[in-house]
Amino acid sequence: MERLIPLGLIISLFLFFPIATSLPASGRPRTYIINMDKSAMPAAFSSHHDWYTSTLSSLAVLSQAHLDQLHELSSHLATYPETFGHLYTTYTPTFLGLRKHYGLWPASGFGDDMIIGVLDTGIWPESESFNDEGFPPVPERWRGACETGTEFNLSYCNRKMTGARSFSKGMQQEKQNISKTNDYDSPRDFISHGSHTSSTAAGSSVVGAEYFGYAKGKAIGMAPKARIAMYKVLFFDESYDAAATDVLVGMDLAIEDGVDVMSLSLGFIETPFDENPIAIGAFAALKKGIFVSCSAGNNGPHAYTILNGAPWITTVGAGTIDREFAAHVTLGDGELTVIGKSVYPENLFVSNVPIYFLHGNRTKELCEIYSLDPEEVAGKYILSEAVGAIFSSDEAQFFRPTDFFKPFVLVNPKDGDLVKDYIINSKNATVSIRFLATLLGTKPAPQVADFSSRGPDRISPWILKPDILAPGVDILADWTPNRGFVPIGDHDYLLTDYAIVSGTSMSCPHAAGIATLLKSTHRDWSSAAIRSAMMTTADVIDNANGRIIDMITGVAGTPLDFGTGHINPNKAIDPGLVYDIEIQEYINYLCGLNYTSKQIRTTTGMRHFKCDSATLDLNYPSFIILLNNTKTISITFRRELTNVAEGSSVYRAVVRTPDSFRHESCSAT
Missing domain, CATH: 3.50.30.30 (Glucose Oxidase; domain 1)
Known part of the structure; x- marks a missing residue:
């Protein structure tokens, strides 16, 4: 059953839940996200669910006056109106160097025992990409569920697709009744986006995949032995939108269910982190050791168009492949x-x-x-x-x-x-x-896709974003077979089981799948360590031995286009050193952003915290300096690296700067 009240999103201290109230002007119910202090629950209640339900019931009909009453409660932290996020719509393992008997694939067991939570438009369970043949039983630690609904029953989940949930209450409250549209009020995919991203991240091997004769071959995901759990949070409404409350509930349940990695090929307009549902949900995931990969957005090629720019999220741009x-x-x-x-x-x-x-x-x-x-x-x-x-x-x-x-x-x-x-x-x-x-080995590749959003992030420009580039142009992956994809002639559309699609929606699950492989190989690595391994081993040179170029300009791109470079899975398995980040360091960064105590509590879910220092210099694998027409400026960056290689090693620091820059020194202790 779909849950209206998310349980345990910010597990340690407070939760979010959507409620409806009336707007004075129109009388139309509206959904809000209400943030309550979990530690303030009265002893008389046995659970937070009972407390929240009692609080809402005591307010009877939720008019604006009743919402004002909520604001007066000492346990109330913040209330935000509903917002909506948007989508950003087999050869890539070979392009990325993944091999059956060498490197990250065999080292990780192809992602065996890992579970990827995908928040998207749903899934097409009959697809061969989600076949569980040869899979061992689902890990006992898994707590997820397979929900029923329109054209979706319990039998569709298996050892590959371990769970499937659907969250639409926020969308239906604000916009429509899902049952009156063409979409399915269930985890079943209507537009195919979720099936495409899921199969990209962890699709099973499928021989004979093709797109009308193009890209013939074996379709396979980045982590083919990993399990998939679908959390449907996007529904058809002229365009595909996701309500913030539905995304929060989806992320909450994914954390509670026990996913190892989250993949979100969607984004909301950049707001302060305490108002951004993905940033808040991702911090809760971070505290549970869950890696979160998100699309950078499809608003390129202009600067400051990045979405999902929180430093605890791995933000993925899109590049081409050599096909x-x-x-x-x-x-x-x-x-x-x-x-x-x-x-x-x-x-x-x-x-x-x-x-x-x-x-x-x-x-x-x-x-x-x-x-x-x-x-x-x-x-x-x-x-x-x-x-x-x-x-x-x-x-x-x-x-x-x-x-x-x-x-x-x-x-x-x-x-x-x-x-x-x-x-x-x-x-x-x-x-x-x-x-x-179908031509292979074309040059130069990769290139930064024209649509891929560029940095820096408007909300947090002191962290270089995007983090990394991954394949996101002309990606072949699963498609719903009853959904017309390509127009042919003047009036007809052709159906296909596999479609070629472009977007940072496609690059995000590539990074999520590779993170899954790394997590499977290095069980003790934190999310920051995994991101660091991918970033510091990324390639900035293309297959023509030149610097990765920007499709729009045709000249060498910059870190604001591709982050630290294009992801290289086999190098990431052994980065030598990693830039790790503790929870406290993120809090110090929020303090450096001059966030209030309330904003920090809302973002982190931590009622008791302190600012050891207020700094914008996070222990991140990249560096960025913001210049405001200043002729001379001196900046000091401090980084602490952790040796994850076997045995001891000696490293020599080398700094390469543009001609207009001069570095005084680079010291290490």
């Missing part, structure tokens, strides 16, 4: 063959059809017919016989699979000039096109 989808274009009887980008979802072979170079009035006429801007396609090439087109463009990398609803091919300008010359100099120019090509 592209293409079509082979052959002119005439083989006079010239070029390769262009295409993800047209049909096994179509265009054979020796006439090809024309249209320009001037004819281009304008054709553009009007197909609703194209004549200025945008001027100088490009139209293949008319197949109702398709060959475009000359240097922006092919920005096109997504769903853009290819007709047999379009994009060639680079250099090849476009060759095609143009062939057409002009041939009396009877023809073209043949073969689709369904």
Whole structure:
């Protein structure tokens, strides 16, 4: 059963629970998050659930006046109106260097015995990605549940998918009745986003996965032997939104159930941490040793667009991989063959059809017919016989699979000039096109995705964000088979079991899965140590031996684009040194942000705490300096590293700075 009152989100000292009250202007009930001091519970109550229920019942109908009464209670800490968060929508293990008999995979047992809690749109339980064949019994420590609901029953959970819960009371209170929409009022996935992220993090091995002939091969998650627990917190409402109360309840239950890692491919507008449900829930998870991975957001490429920037969250940006989808274009009887980008979802072979170079009035006429801007396609090439087109463009990398609803091919300008010359100099120019090509080893890769949000964080700019880059462009993973994915022609949509999707929603579960592998290998590592291992071993060099570039600018990116670099799982298994962070250090950081005692209690769930120091220099694996038109500034960074390697080692500190910077010294003790 779905729980209205979250039990134990901030387990040690206080809890959150949603209530409804009336707005004076409209009379419409509204949901609030109410933060109560758990330690203030009267002795007469046997449980906090009874106390909260009694408190609400004693206030009868919750009008605004009654809400004011709550504010007067000595045990009341804070009340916030409901807010809504948003989504950010098999080859990657190979790209990341994961191997069956070498490195992190075998060292971790492929994530065996670990449980990943995924907060998302639900899950499609029949998918082969969630098959439990060969899995041992569920760990006895697991306390989760499999909830029933619309088209979802207890039999769908198994040794792979250990739990499935659904949380919609906050959404239904504010916006709609889920049962009246197309979404399922149950853990079943409607939009496919949750199935995609879950299978990316920990999908079982599935032979023969493909997207209409593209990316054929074996689909497998980052931690294929780990278990998955789905916490559905996003529901259809014109767009996919998550109510803050539902997310808090979901995170609360995930902690109570006993997950080892959380993956949240969603985010709320950045607010102070004490008002951000993910930041609050993630701190509660931190105290229980649970690693939390979150999407950086899809609001790039501009600065200050990062979401989920709390320093106890691992914030993941999106990068490309070295795989592209293409079509082979052959002119005439083989006079010239070029390769262009295409993800047209049909096994179509265009054979020796006439090809024309249209320009001037004819281009304008054709553009009007197909609703194209004549200025945008001027100088490009139209293949008319197949109702398709060959475009000359240097922006092919920005096109997504769903853009290819007709047999379009994009060639680079250099090849476009060759095609143009062939057409002009041939009396009877023809073209043949073969689709369904998958190219591997393309360069340069990775690149920072154009949409990936950039740092620094508006709320906490003294911590460099994002933390790291992970694969997030054209990722093949599970999809709901009854949900039309790609348009074909003018009116139809095609169905698929596996879809190619891009977003930091895709990069987040990659990092979560790799963190699961590391946690399985190093059971004594803290969440900060795991994040540090991933960050300090990340790659800043691409497969073309250059610095990772920004897709938008085409030049080398910066740490504000990709954090410390692109994740490298096999290096992360043995980082040598880690930057560990204790709970008290996070509290000191909040003190450095000038948070009030109430704000710190709300964020951390700790009633009794003290500020050993008020500092913005957290023991983080990265460094950032904020300059406000200051000509000369001196900053001292202090870091403490922990040796996690076997035996003793000697390390030499090296500092590389931009030409405009000068470092005085770098000392170690």
